[in-house]
Every structure is written in C-alpha cells, then in structure tokens.
Amino acid sequence: MKPAPFEYHAPASIGEACSLIGSLEDAKVLAGGQSLIPLLNFRLARPAHLVDINRIANFDRIYERDGGIAVGALARQADVEDSQLVARVCPLLAAATRLVAHRVIRNRGTVCGNLAHADPASELPAVLLALGGHVVAHSARGSRIIPAADFFTSVMQTRLASDELLTEAWFPKSTGRFGIAEESRRHGDFALAGAVRYGDRLALFGVAPTPVLADPRDPARGLQPSADLEATAEFRLHLVQVVTERVFPQ
Amino acid sequence: MKINGTSYPAPGDPRRLLSDHIRHDVGLTGTHVGCEHGVCGCCTVLLDGAPVRVCLMLAVQAEGHEITTIEGLAAPGEALHPVQQAFHECHGLQCGFCTPGFVMSVVGLLRQNPSPTPEQVDEGISGNLCRCTGYASIRRAVHRAAELTKP
Ligand SMILES: Cc1cc2nc3c(=O)[nH]c(=O)nc-3n(C[C@@H](O)[C@H](O)[C@H](O)COP(=O)(O)OP(=O)(O)OC[C@H]3O[C@@H](n4cnc5c(N)ncnc54)[C@H](O)[C@@H]3O)c2cc1C
Ligand code: FES
Numbered sequence: 001m002k003p004a005p006f007e008y009h010a011p012a013s014i015g016e017a018c019s020l021i022g023s024l025e026d027a028k029v030l031a032g033g034q035s036l037i038p039l040l041n042f043r044l045a046r047p048a049h050l051v052d053i054n055r056i057a058n059f060d061r062i063y064e065r066d067g068g069i070a071v072g073a074l075a076r077q078a079d080v081e082d083s084q085l086v087a088r089v090c091p092l093l094a095a096a097t098r099l100v101a102h103r104v105i106r107n108r109g110t111v112c113g114n115l116a117h118a119d120p121a122s123e124l125p126a127v128l129l130a131l132g133g134h135v136v137a138h139s140a141r142g143s144r145i146i147p148a149a150d151f152f153t154s155v156m157q158t159r160l161a162s163d164e165l166l167t168e169a170w171f172p173k174s175t176g177r178f179g180i181a182e183e184s185r186r187h188g189d190f191a192l193a194g195a196v197r198y199g200d201r202l203a204l205f206g207v208a209p210t211p212v213l214a215d216p217r218d219p220a221r222g223l224q225p226s227a228d229l230e231a232t233a234e235f236r237l238h239l240v241q242v243v244t245e246r247v248f249p250q
Numbered sequence: 251m252k253i254n255g256t257s258y259p260a261p262g263d264p265r266r267l268l269s270d271h272i273r274h275d276v277g278l279t280g281t282h283v284g285c286e287h288g289v290c291g292c293c294t295v296l297l298d299g300a301p302v303r304v305c306l307m308l309a310v311q312a313e314g315h316e317i318t319t320i321e322g323l324a325a326p327g328e329a330l331h332p333v334q335q336a337f338h339e340c341h342g343l344q345c346g347f348c349t350p351g352f353v354m355s356v357v358g359l360l361r362q363n364p365s366p367t368p369e370q371v372d373e374g375i376s377g378n379l380c381r382c383t384g385y386a387s388i389r390r391a392v393h394r395a396a397e398l399t400k401p
C-alpha cells in the first residue's frame with residue numbers, strides 16, 4: 001500500500017460530511033484527489049481519516065447566482081472548461097481552467113479543491129482574487145462567505161477552519177477585458193510566474209506565498225519571490241514583467 | 251465496479267489504489283504504472299468513458315462505475331481499435347511502456363474532439379510522457395487515428 005493507514009468515509013450528504021469533519025480528529029476532505037492522492041502516495045500527508053465527498057448528490061452544479069457563476073464542490077475542472085454558461089458569464093474562468101494541468105487530470109480535479117489546496121502557483125486562486133469572488137464554507141456551526149481577498153493566507157493555507165467544508169466558489173460576472181498569461185518549464189506544469197488581468201486589475205501567481213494584487217504599471221514592486229531549482233528569484237521578477245506586458249498589451 | 255464489462259468486488263482495504271487493484275487484484279497488467287503521482291500518464295484508463303489517472307484514485311472510489319482498460323478496447327483476435335491500429339501503422343511505440351496510457355488518452359481526446367487541429371493534438375497528448383519513441387510518430391498516430399475514426 002502506498003498511502004499510510006487511514007479510515008475511509010463516504011458521506012452521502014453535505015450535512016453528514018460536515019458532521020464527520022467536525023467530529024473526527026485529523027480528517028481530510030477528498031475531492032478530485034489530483035493533489036491529495038499524490039501527497040498520500042508519497043506519505044507527505046498522513047491523515048487519520050479521509051472524508052470522500054464524491055458520493056454527495058447534486059454537489060457538482062455550475063449555476064448562475066447573484067449575476068455570477070457558482071461552482072459546486074464536485075464540479076470538475078473539465079466541466080467548467082466546457083460549460084456554455086461559464087463561457088458566457090465568466091470567460092476568464094474557462095480560459096484559466098484550461099491552463100490547469102492536463103485534460104485527463106481536469107476530468108477529476110475540482111475547481112473548489114484547487115482553491116482549497118491553495119498552491120501559490122495555481123491559476124484559479126489568482127482568478128478568484130482578480131475578480132473579487134468568494135467561497136462558501138459550511139460546517140455544523142453554519143455557513144459563511146469568505147471573500148477571495150481574505151481566503152488565501154499563506155503557502156497552501158486558507159481561512160477554512162478544520163471543521164469547514166468548502167461547498168461552493170463564486171465568480172462575479174466578468175465579460176470585460178481579461179487576460180491570463182503564465183510561463184512554465186513544460187506545458188501543463190505549475191507556473192514559474194503568471195498574471196491574470198480583469199479590466200485594470202492585475203493578480204499575480206507563483207511569485208508570493210499567495211496570489212497577490214499588483215499595480216500594472218509597476219507589477220514587481222515589493223515582491224520577494226522564492227528561488228528553487230526551476231527559477232531564481234531574479235528570473236521570476238523578470239517573468240512578472242513579461243507576463244504583465246502580455247496581459248496588458250501596449 | 252465493472253472493468254471491461256465484468257463485475258469485480260472492491261478491495262477490502264481502502265488504501266488500495268485503483269492502479270494496483272487493476273494490476274494486482276484483477277490481473278489486468280496492460281495498465282502501466284510509472285510515477286504514481288499523476289505526472290507520466292501511463293496509468294490512464296476510461297472511467298465512465300472519460301480518461302483519468304488511476305494512480306490518483308482509490309479503488310473503493312470506483313464502486314458503481316465502469317472502467318475500460320487497454321484490454322477492453324478490442325477483444326483478442328478481433329480487429330484492433332482504430333487508435334491501436336493507428337499507433338501500429340505509424341510506429342507510435344518502441345518499448346511500449348507508455349503506450350496503453352497514450353492510447354487511452356487519445357481515445358478520450360477523439361471522443362471529446364473527433365477532428366483535432368495539430369495544436370489540439372499536441373495539447374491532448376501533453377500529459378503523457380514517452381521516453382523512447384519520440385513524439386513525432388506518436389503525433390502522427392493521433393492524426394491517423396482521427397482519420398480512421400471518421401465514419
Ligand atoms: C501532473 C499534475 C499537474 C498539475 N498542474 C497544475 C497546474 O498547472 N495548476 C494547478 O492549479 N494545479 C495543478 N495540479 C493540481 C490540480 O490538478 C488539482 O486538481 C487541484 O489542485 C486539487 O483539486 P482536487 O479536486 O483534485 O482536490 P484534492 O486533491 O481532492 O484535494 C486537495 C486539497 O484540498 C482539500 N479540499 C478539496 N476539496 C475540498 C472542499 N470542498 N472543502 C475543503 N477542503 C477541500 C483537500 O482536503 C486537500 O487538502 C496538477 C496536478 C497534477 C497531478
Ligand atoms: S503512474 Fe499514474 S500518472 Fe504516472
């Protein structure tokens with residue numbers, strides 16, 4: 001067996017899922033598994049309990065709410081990418097989703113799982129931030145809305161409490177001028193640096209512990225990107241200029 | 251769960267990956283395992299008709315679903331599936347390690363888009379790694395498969 005031992009739960013409703021994650025010690029939610037299962041296989045994550053939300057009915061809805069698009073926790077990235085509604089109301093979300101990994105991975109991976117995972121190099125958290133969207137968190141205590149600007153707190157850290165399930169992400173209607181650009185070593189890899197534009201708003205990803213809003217005229221100001229095997233900090237700062245120019249063409 | 255039309259019980263241990271279940275418990279070793287973290291694409295099969303990586307699923311999650319592996323594309327002795335035929339004709343394989351994953355991904359790609367452009371073909375196979383054939387003949391095989399699939 002690759003993963004370390006865990007107890008497996010497959011709740012049939014949101015209420016049941018919330019009461020499980022609220023009462024079990026050291027539980028993790030399993031959505032598309034495209035980030036969590038690699039961590040289990042490497043034993044980098046060793047949760048005592050896995051709460052698989054894939055058996056919850058009607059949790060994969062993509063629908064219009066408050067003029068924008070609501071994406072349920074089980075809506076796969078591929079469904080969002082193909083959705084006529086998303087193409088019409090929030091084309092930036094469709095364009096950004098196509099840059100996440102590969103189609104075969106997007107057939108399982110969810111938009112909400114991607115946001116909850118909060119990888120600093122992920123495209124979708126930057127889209128949520130650039131558009132000023134929010135997520136809905138549910139627990140046995142009730143439900144609350146967390147705006148994008150408050151949600152991402154650090155590398156793979158969010159405001160979600162350990163008893164909270166992310167039930168839905170909401171992206172405002174955004175039919176204005178948009179762009180997304182990223183540079184990565186190979187197609188489908190996580191970005192070394194990326195930029196999302198909506199109107200005059202610019203959000204950067206891959207260059208800070210969370211996605212950040214930046215000034216399009218001076219996007220690198222105040223940034224201290226980390227260095228790794230794939231890129232030095234200076235190279236990332238250079239890429240910030242490059243991707244910003246690409247989403248704000250002269 | 252049904253694998254290539256036959257029902258199999260889910261394994262008792264929830265830690266069993268679907269890839270290991272298909273290979274070790276069911277004995278269908280055509281599905282290959284390379285990286286076991288979603289990067290190489292070798293383990294791609296169809297889940298309810300759409301390609302997925304089985305190293306990133308628990309076997310218990312497949313309960314109630316239909317899986318098609320490379321063995322399920324064409325029965326022994328029968329004509330090859332058009333995608334298999336195209337890989338054969340275009341020399342889309344050398345050692346064959348990556349081939350089942352490529353074939354299943356391409357079956358999925360052509361179902362989603364029967365007439366892909368060259369860019370869409372490249373995009374469609376970008377999630378699969380081949381370490382020996384080289385992608386030129388694989389790319390040719392995908393275009394040939396699209397031709398063969400046309401009614
Ligand atoms: C080869 C490869 C390349 C990739 N490339 C990219 C890329 O370029 N860009 C990118 O952004 N991502 C990339 N990813 C990751 C992306 O595919 C994942 O889909 C996504 O990050 C996680 O979504 P998921 O539904 O699979 O979540 P899971 O893997 O199931 O969960 C991820 C985390 O979020 C938590 N979680 C999930 N859903 C909820 C919920 N509803 N409520 C509370 N917590 C929840 C889980 O507990 C876990 O901690 C890549 C993955 C692979 C394997
Ligand atoms: S073995 Fe599953 S993607 Fe490599």
Ligand code: FES
Nearest residue numbers: 344345346380381
């Ligand atoms: S044919 Fe050998 S790895 Fe692709």
